[in-house]
Amino acid sequence: MVSLTAVRDGLGRSLFGLIAGPDGPANRARIHEAPGPRWFSPDRPIRRVHGDASMFVGGLRALLLQSLHPLAMAGVAQHSDYRGDPWGRLQRTSTFLAVTTYGTATDAQRAVDQVRGIHRRVHGTTADGIPYAASDPHLLEWVHIAEIDSFLLAHQRYGAKPLDQHGRDGYVADAARIASALGVENPPTTEAELAQRIQSYRPELRGTREARDAARFLLLTPPLPLVARGPYAALSAAAVGMLPPWARLPLRLPYFPPAEATAVKWTGQTLVGGIRWAMNAR
Known part of the structure; x- marks a missing residue:
């Protein structure tokens, strides 16, 4: 008879392999065990947020929100193989977050320098004839704030230990350290500044065909085995449930406040709790 511990270990290995890739165990050992100073001490909020299972929901919400900027989405559509290799993209992103x-x-x-080198090669023109460059500080800031806003919101809703106001401001300030290294100019350093900065980008946001195609792929047709599609659907519902109405309409996503405040949130908490239980075995 298979023990509960064996089930937990197997599920944990599968999830870790999905987000970290085949080199995940070696990378994890190098990241956590290599001697030397770190950008962030063990007591910093960024370590709590980025180490929690709520990142699964926050990451999906971040991709949906980021897609609303036409220049950011054009860069993804023209230069990223997110359809052909979505898990590879996830693994590279998760490794970058872990290292930094x-x-x-x-x-x-070194990880930041590698990303900046990639950004210098990502440039082009949108379908409307507007030029873009991934190294543009203004575009970098949008990607950053959409990501940090999503991670923080997911942690507050689904994290094991939500942060108080001091901790939330500390998280935004910690993330600003990485954003500045990537080329973002004057990133927000408090939760209030983050909300104001998100608001300032709203006139630039819209739902392009590429953004809606990406949303459909992310939410409805990711390459997953049949057994994983039910849990992923719950994860997707939780991510969509954290998007404000102004972000859903351009992507043609549903909005059902009563259900999202009850069934969707409860299901999300249960799923994230299960992921946390499995991943803590690693």
């Missing part, structure tokens, strides 16, 4: 959050300062800077 928990790795040595030297490794963190």
Whole structure:
């Protein structure tokens, strides 16, 4: 008879392999065990947020929100193989977050330099003839604030230990350290500044065909085995449930406040709790 511990270990390995890739165990050991100073001490809020299972929901919400900027979405559509290799993209992103959050300062800077090198090669023109460049500080800021807003909101709703106001401001300030290294100019350093900055970008946001195609792919047709589609649907509902109405309409996503405040939230908490239970075995 298979023990509960064996089930937990197997599920934890599967989830970790999905987000970290085949080199995940080796990378994890190097990131956490390599000697040297870190950008963030063990007591910093960024370590609590980025180490929680709520990141699964926050990451999906971040991708949906980021897609609303036509220039950011054009860069993804024209230069990213997110359809052909979505898990590879997830693994690269999760590794970058892990290295910059928990790795040595030297490794963190090396990871940032690699991303900046990639950004310099990502440029083009939208279908409307508007030029874009991934290294543009204004575009970098949108990607950053959409991501941090999503991670923080997911942690407050689904995290094991939500942050108080001081902790939330600390998280935004910690994330600003990474954003500045990536080329963002004057990133927000408090939760209030983050909300104001999100608001300031709203006139630039709209739902392009590429954004709606990406949303459909992310929410409805990701390459998953049949057994994983039910839990993923719950994860997707939780991510959509955290988007404000102004972000859903351009992406043609549903809005059902009563259900989202009850059934969707409860299901999301149950699912994230299950992921946390499995991942803590790692």
